[in-house]
Amino acid sequence: MAFNKVVLSLCAGICLVVLAACASTPVTPAAAPANTATPATTPPTSTTAPAMTEAQTATLMEKKFQEAARGYKTVQKDGKTMYCKRERVIGTTIPTMQCMTESQLRRQVESTEELKNRMRRGGGPCVQTGGGCSG
Numbered sequence: 001m002a003f004n005k006v007v008l009s010l011c012a013g014i015c016l017v018v019l020a021a022c023a024s025t026p027v028t029p030a031a032a033p034a035n036t037a038t039p040a041t042t043p044p045t046s047t048t049a050p051a052m053t054e055a056q057t058a059t060l061m062e063k064k065f066q067e068a069a070r071g072y073k074t075v076q077k078d079g080k081t082m083y084c085k086r087e088r089v090i091g092t093t094i095p096t097m098q099c100m101t102e103s104q105l106r107r108q109v110e111s112t113e114e115l116k117n118r119m120r121r122g123g124g125p126c127v128q129t130g131g132g133c134s135g
Contacts, residue, residue: 061110068109075099 052060072083077099084099100108 065109
């Protein structure tokens with residue numbers, strides 16, 4: 001039963017992130033005039049981010065984890081650090097304490113970031129075939 005509550009909390013959190021990502025304004029590079037040629041030696045624009053190293057990615061994910069952890073109350077239970085938050089589970093009006101381990105919270109942050117990045121790239125769960133969507 002507690003596992004179902006955690007899953008519902010994760011789904012609700014991901015849905016909120018998806019809605020926030022959809023509501024944000026996309027960054028689009030300025031279009032170059034059609035009659036001018038772009039020289040080959042032009043440096044990349046600020047919208048083209050260089051590939052991040054593994055250390056930079058780990059530092060960024062740690063920062064995201066710390067930001068997410070601020071919204072939770074830290075509780076020690078059986079020698080483990082638990083992150084708890086009082087939330088209303090879908091279908092009820094009574095808020096209950098929802099707890100997860102550090103690894104579960106880290107996985108939630110990682111999956112949320114992965115989903116946001118996929119949405120920014122336009123690579124959602126749908127594969128366009130003809131006029132419809134499959135997959």
